[in-house]
Amino acid sequence: MRWKNVSLKVKLIFYMVMGVLLVLASTTAMIISTVTTQEEALAYQQAIEMARSYANEFNGDMKANQAIGKTIATSMSNxxxxxxxxxxxxxxxxxxxxxxxxxxxxxxxxxxxxxxxxxxxxxxxxxxxxxxxxxxxxxxxxxxxxxxxxxxxxxxxxxxxxxxxxxxxxxxxxxxxxxxxxxxxxxxxxxxxxxxxxxxxxxxxDDVLSNVKAFDTGYAFMTSNSGMLLSHPYNKQWIGNQTLYDFGIDDFSHAADDIKQGKSGHVETIDQITGKKVVMFYEPIRTGNFSFVLVVPKDEIFAGVMTLRTKLLFISMAAVIFMAAIAYLIALSVTSPIKQIVAGFKKISDDAVKGKLDTRASNDVEIDFREIPHGLNEILDAVITPVRDTIRVTNALAKGELETRSKLDVQGEFKQLADTLDDFAESLDTMIKDSNSVLTAVQNNDFSREIHVHGEGDFRILTEGIDRTRETLGLMMEERRQIEQIRKKEIHHRIKNNLQVISSLLDLESDKFHDHRVIEAFRNSQNRVISMALVHEELYRSEDMESIDFSDYIIKLVNDLSRSYILDDGKINVKVHIDAVFLDMDVAIPLGMIVNELVSNSLKHAFKSGDKGDILIDLSFDGEKFTLVVGDNGAGFPEDVNFRETESLGLQLVTTLVDQIDGTIELERTEGTRFRITFK
Incomplete structure (x- = not known):
């Protein structure tokens, strides 16, 4: 008869009985093994505690002896x-x-x-x-x-x-x-x-240790730190003459190594006196670096364990027989509702294959089996909920809602599924935000922002493409900036050359006249042109071509004015004090022309021929505004002349240029003439 043709009832009874027998048999074996292992551990621990107790007792005696010796020495010191x-x-x-x-x-x-x-x-x-x-x-x-x-x-x-x-x-x-x-x-x-x-x-x-007894026939002895026997209850000739190493037994040598290091422990070996299997326990006596050794026959340690093991075996066998009978009775009551449960399972599986996950098993079964369809329904609920939530999250991601996350409180592989989906959404969101930050930076002409989140596979191809595009655009913008810089440099250079040509033409043209006022007008115009040409020359030489070192510029301008007016050597001293400031072209040109006009006025009108004097040019910055002071200690500005309404082209130009840089100008007549110009 084939096994598949055997009735379900017989199979169930057979399987349950055999299953219970196997489970109880294995459980019994585990219990016996666990209990006997615990009893063995307790027996070992009892022997260890006995050895430790004796070691502590001798340690106390040695401490007391040491204290007596120390007391004698301390008393003699005092x-x-x-x-x-x-x-x-x-x-x-x-x-x-x-x-x-x-x-x-x-x-x-x-x-x-x-x-x-x-x-x-x-x-x-x-x-x-x-x-x-x-x-x-x-x-x-x-x-x-x-x-x-x-x-x-x-x-x-x-x-x-x-x-x-x-x-x-x-x-x-x-x-x-x-x-x-x-x-x-x-x-x-x-x-x-x-x-x-x-x-x-x-x-x-040795007398004390010879009286120590452990279990039935166990005994004790003591060794020094080097393994030397200090006592022995049976072989007195070994005392002071034999070490554990001298026996030539690996277990003894291992114990001697531990004793030398101040360790406790135990080894299983053969007793050299009785020839029996024994366990040798050793505990350090800290005060003297000695060790207390307890030797106990192994069969005496485990005598109680063997008795307990036999009793447990008989009890377990009785339990196996009893549980087998109970399993048989339970199997007899199981077969009737099995078909109903199987039919429900079959319907659920058929619907699940068709993608219908809403079908549930009927709970109208015997109360003992009711948990089976109930558990199956819980499994189906646990499966369908993550599936639907996964569909929700993937649909949201497909719509670009990258902050959508799984909200289920699940465990196991369902949690792994939800976490994987959330990690994917988080990675996608992070990668897109990172790429968007790079693109935004590129739009703002910042090509230094690199892609930090590259992703994997096709995402990496996309992000690396963005990064390569950023690098290409950065190189193009850098080339464009360099071309623009060359163009600006060329413009400043040409303007400077053109202004120098104009200055030269003015100089040549002035040679055709003999009228002092005409020549003076030409020279003033020439100086003004030179002041502007110097600005473009400084811009041409600067690194950014946007601003110039104003201190260096003023020094060159003063030198040109000094040559223009052919100052007597050592008579007129021009003092320049300019803070280290850089000014752009929109401020530098008008400010340079202002200095040109005011210094020219001082050179022309402040001093008589042969007089000595000082001309001051001072520019300072207090963190909020600039202050330019141009003055001299010469004859002083006429009291009846209003410099704001004078017919002098130079002063008119000064006031106009001050307004151009949104500044203010004041005249001080104390000890010569000082013009104070303030601007931001």
Whole structure:
């Protein structure tokens, strides 16, 4: 019998039962795995916390011992009585009070204690040097006083002396006893004078650690920073003679590397005593750079985990059987409404193929299955809404409404669709605005504004075309500007030449007359022409051909006037003070002619032949207006003459030119003559 000919009821029951079995089986496996993993982690954490607790306990003991040594050194730094017996009594009392200590001591530099070392040579508690080096110790079980040994070479003295700081030595043998020393420098006025400290026997630590038990048969030992074994409950011959590296086991070497760096951790390895698989946990003892090591058999750590795993397996198997039965009962009640739901789905799919997305499934089904057509209808609603919104946005974009955006609050790929459409609209809007800014700038003869948003594909072809057009127009306008500049330069040059020709003609024509007034009229006209020619010459030489350096122009104009009137050398001094200003042609020509007329008047009328005097030309700018002062300290302007209504062609020309530049003119008669002209 073909599988497709099997009834839906049978298939559904089969699939549901098998599905539930598979799901429960996989779930059970995951639960067992997760719970056992957690239990293993808890077991590891319990061992780690145990190791950490012991490490902290020993760290506290070492800090206390270090504090005793530091207290001895600090007391001696502040001690001024120089009484050796009193110090010995103090050291003895400390050793009696702290039974865990092996010895207490101070050691001074030669004559650093009381300057009487020579009186104590080979005395009780002294050596042949007489230095104050008492060592109260329990090397032989009872408290005795001996002089310290090996202080010239041993770390317990040399390191505090060199480093001038507290020192906890590496383990070492002193007179056959395996110890560590806590030594601190004795400082006086910033100068090292000796040490104070205590010794602790590592045999004492071994006794304590040998009594540590973990789980059933676990044990503990301690190592130095270099991996040296400082204790061991079973192999005492390893103490002080064997390092973790010496075992030649990679796991031991890895642990030794971590211990050297002050790290905590654990490794799984084989116990060299029992041959069992063990986990070796190690925690740093910060005060001495030592490490507390806890060794626990692996099967003892996970004994509770295995029991829990077995129980969970039985419980899970029972749950699988129970859920399979429930799944069978549920499958029996499912088959009746299935056909109705399938028929509804078929109608929806047929209409959807035809583009009719408004068809919906009927909710008139069993309450247990009602969520199926309801969910399908929600899916259809969720699909059709973004489709219609996409149509709305694309139609708006086609009409040029580039600020149109999607307004739907959707998620997943529908949100991705809406965001993609919005990004496209935003990019299109930005690109068009950017291109429009470039075109607007081009219309305003600004060809420096580049396209910043190029787009992709055909949009890039469009924007790059606009950019190339902008560059081409910019080059054309630049060429046009250069041609215009050449044309202006040529015009100014020709005007200047023509004016010079007129000036030369006036000069030649004046030679035909002998009447002084006629010659003077020719010379005045010639000077006026020269003043205009100078302006065009300065414009011709300027970079922009729009404005001239007026200071340079006035100096040249004065020089021409001086030559024209053939001034006596050194008699008449023309003083020019012009601010650094640039004036355009419309102002420079009339202003130059004004200066020409007023300076010519001063040269002609202000001074008698042979007189000495000064002519002043001053132009200043205060940020708002220009002020031109032209004057002299000569005979002065006649009181009975009104310069605004005089018959003098030169003064009439001056007043006319002042009006032409929208300025004002005033006459000052104090100490000669001064014309003050103000304009903007």
């Amino acid at each position: 001690y001024d009585s120089s009484d050796r017996d009193e110090v010995n009594n103090m050291l003895n009392a400390i050793l009696v009070t702290h039974p865990t200590l092996l010895g207490t001591y101070v050691a001074y530099e030669p004559n650093a204690f009381d300057s009487n070392d020579e009186l104590y040579v080979n005395a009780y508690g002294h050596d042949v040097t007489g230095r104050f080096i008492p060592y109260w110790n329990k090397m032989n079980g009872t408290i005795e006083l001996d002089p310290l040994l090996y202080y010239d070479t041993s770390d317990y003295y040399q390191l505090p002396k060199k480093l001038e700081t507290d020192v906890l030595t590496e383990p070492y043998y002193y007179e056959g006893v395996f110890i560590v020393s806590y030594a601190s420098p004795i400082m006086k006025n910033g100068t090292f004078i000796g040490i104070g400290g205590v010794d602790v026997s590592l045999y004492y630590l």
